[in-house]
Amino acid sequence: MSSILLRGGLVVGPQSSAVADVLVVDGRIAQVAAQVAAPEGCDVIDASGCWVGPGFVDLHTHLREPGREEAETIESGALAGAIGGYTALTAMPNTEPALDNVALVSYVLDRGARTPLDVAVAGAITQGRRGESLAPLAEMAELGVRLFSDDGTGVQDPSLMRRALTYARPLGVRLAQHCEDELLAAGGSMNEGAVSGRLGLLGRPALAEELMVQRDIELVALTGGSLHFMHLSTSRSLDLVHDAQRGGLPVSFEVAPHHFTLDETCCEQFDPIFKVHPPLRPRADVDALREALRNGTIDAVATDHAPHAPELKDLPFDEAPAGMLGLEYAASLTFEALGDAPSPQRFFSVLSREPARIAQLRHEDARVRHGGHGGAVIEGEDANLVVFDPEANWTARNEDLHSHAVNSPYDGRALRGRVRTTIAKGVLVVSDGVLV
Ligand SMILES: [Zn+2]
Numbered sequence: 001m002s003s004i005l006l007r008g009g010l011v012v013g014p015q016s017s018a019v020a021d022v023l024v025v026d027g028r029i030a031q032v033a034a035q036v037a038a039p040e041g042c043d044v045i046d047a048s049g050c051w052v053g054p055g056f057v058d059l060h061t062h063l064r065e066p067g068r069e070e071a072e073t074i075e076s077g078a079l080a081g082a083i084g085g086y087t088a089l090t091a092m093p094n095t096e097p098a099l100d101n102v103a104l105v106s107y108v109l110d111r112g113a114r115t116p117l118d119v120a121v122a123g124a125i126t127q128g129r130r131g132e133s134l135a136p137l138a139e140m141a142e143l144g145v146r147l148f149s150d151d152g153t154g155v156q157d158p159s160l161m162r163r164a165l166t167y168a169r170p171l172g173v174r175l176a177q178h179c180e181d182e183l184l185a186a187g188g189s190m191n192e193g194a195v196s197g198r199l200g201l202l203g204r205p206a207l208a209e210e211l212m213v214q215r216d217i218e219l220v221a222l223t224g225g226s227l228h229f230m231h232l233s234t235s236r237s238l239d240l241v242h243d244a245q246r247g248g249l250p251v252s253f254e255v256a257p258h259h260f261t262l263d264e265t266c267c268e269q270f271d272p273i274f275k276v277h278p279p280l281r282p283r284a285d286v287d288a289l290r291e292a293l294r295n296g297t298i299d300a301v302a303t304d305h306a307p308h309a310p311e312l313k314d315l316p317f318d319e320a321p322a323g324m325l326g327l328e329y330a331a332s333l334t335f336e337a338l339g340d341a342p343s344p345q346r347f348f349s350v351l352s353r354e355p356a357r358i359a360q361l362r363h364e365d366a367r368v369r370h371g372g373h374g375g376a377v378i379e380g381e382d383a384n385l386v387v388f389d390p391e392a393n394w395t396a397r398n399e400d401l402h403s404h405a406v407n408s409p410y411d412g413r414a415l416r417g418r419v420r421t422t423i424a425k426g427v428l429v430v431s432d433g434v435l436v
Pocket of ligand 1: 230
């Protein structure tokens with residue numbers, strides 16, 4: 001029998017919080033009470049002053065395996081995730097080859113099962129992510145895939161997207177769209193605007209994102225299929241999706257930490273570390289995303305963790321691949337963006353509860369392969385837990401990263417709030433900020 005006792009933390013529930021001890025025995029939460037006696041041989045962890053809640057769930061992780069293992073592997077990505085407080089990741093399908101069939105999805109699920117975390121897979125919507133014909137969604141759904149995406153690009157053809165939504169509906173799965181109209185964004189390497197004009201770089205207009213958001217809202221209304229909008233980056237995109245949600249459409253969305261932390265002026269030094277799709281936006285959009293986080297109108301924070309081998313990010317700005325690391329700092333950046341009096345409920349809502357609901361990784365979803373995530377910290381739940389210290393002040397250092405890649409834009413940045421402990425699948429994976 002293995003047991004872990006989290007002593008004296010603020011246990012954060014969906015509605016309220018209370019200081020309590022949490023005892024984990026054999027992979028499940030065995031007891032939550034004011035005073036719990038430690039069984040013999042128990043790992044006792046002092047969580048006083050910390051928040052204790054369900055482990056984070058990432059809806060958007062590029063694990064790069066198979067095909068680009070020099071940038072990341074399923075194993076290294078899972079360890080980076082654990083450091084970041086994640087207990088479940090969703091592997092994106094833009095690997096080489098793309099995760100568009102049962103054999104490849106099974107491969108990633110099997111490799112994922114050997115890591116300390118639960119690794120779910122987002123299957124490709126179209127064969128080879130080429131946007132031409134549908135991938136075998138039903139067969140992949142049989143394996144437990146609940147999210148499908150061509151991420152890296154969006155499905156450009158509206159009739160194909162309509163068919164995918166129609167097809168997905170009876171399967172009970174959700175599509176996830178990378179919203180950028182490729183014709184409008186073509187050749188652009190940063191946000192289109194005064195800054196790109198000054199730098200002489202071709203821009204990707206906000207409209208490229210917003211047009212596809214608008215199109216897909218119409219397609220959802222037409223088909224009744226469920227859609228998740230990935231990494232929305234503009235104030236107007238949020239307005240469009242909020243309107244659709246108020247109208248009762250089955251749509252959800254995520255924002256990424258870089259879009260609510262960094263703005264387009266970061267690109268002024270031509271450092272490709274700041275190149276990402278959709279691009280970093282003007283300050284007004286960054287502020288709108290932060291405001292939405294604070295007022296509770298963001299569904300989920302997702303990392304869009306996108307490792308790249310160093311030589312690729314050494315290319316000139318317009319030739320370098322887009323994307324940056326995200327797993328290890330997402331929680332601290334979210335905490336910071338929540339403002340001076342961050343709500344622990346909101347923090348766990350955007351990092352854990354809602355992403356778990358969107359990915360169908362909650363207990364009640366009765367998944368064969370993955371345990372319960374994003375649930376309440378109560379007796380009987382699977383022990384996927386995180387201890388977050390809201391008082392910690394620390395500095396991001398590239399040399400401390402656990403990813404194979406080091407394309408983080410935050411090297412040397414002061415951070416507030418830190419993941420202390422991660423318990424995944426009932427096992428103590430991270431203790432006092434380091435891998436056990
Ligand atoms: Zn994307």
